[in-house]
Amino acid sequence: MSCTCSTPRGQQRFCPVLGYLALGALVLVDMRQLARSYSVIGELEKRAIPYAIAINQFPNAPDQQAAQSREAMDLPEDAPLVMRDARDRTSSKQALIGLATYLLASPPPEPDQ
Template sequence: MDFNSSDAVAGPRSEDILPSSVSTAVKVVIVGGFGVGKTTLVGSVSEIRPLTTEETMTQAGVGVDDPTGVPRKSETTVAMDFGRISINSELVLYLFGTPGQQRFWFLWNGLFEGALGAVVLVDTRRLEVSFDVIGRLEERGVPFVVAINTFPEAPGYPVEELRAALDLPDDVPIVGCDARKRDSSRDVLMALMRYLYSLAVKTEAS
């Protein structure tokens, strides 16, 4: 489920220019294990031409990257994905997709700098690849929601079973999505915004 946008860009398009009405910009990171659909989500929802850093997988990754569950995957993100979406006329989200392989996790420090929240994209065929990702977010204190990417052949589980398997607190939202579809991916980001708002209200009330 890769979204590849490698066409050369001659110059900014009119839709790439940030509207003058925008007063708030928020950085959001899209994280997850190898091959869960992060590049696809950023590409499907971005209102500008997404930046991707996908490279063809080579022998260098053999024995290092685990392709279990994604045998047809031929390209992988080696730095980051970048996109932008306007929530309304004043609020814009800048989306940064992280590489999934552990050998590229040293890049996460920079990508997480200044991030308000995160989306953890999960493939139910390979829940185990999400454990370390969620652990790193919890260590950093970055609020996040979990989005279950609905791959056609992936098994479905009740939300509470997924919550228990991922060892998530009761207040962390779990939502379903199809990362290929713009509306579905936008709903995930809106769930994150609502969650961040609820945390802010709770902090103010305490």
């Protein structure tokens, strides 16, 4: 199986495992390049893989709140969204904890037919 993802350089290598190994995904979004996240989110939704969004807060990125970001990305209400700083270990850990909490609270996926 192959998958086409528009991701930062070098990250396409993760796309083929989406259907086989992923229980969920943490999508790191740069609001300066928001459109690049749409194909990845679409691929996750197509494959019914639960995901959380982590908006990386870069120094010169647009200053948006979570509600504005959720609206801009047209995210489902149940999809977790966290603001984070990739340079901060604690912030990154909290984003992963948010995804794990979401996965544990979600119903198990339907088996493939």
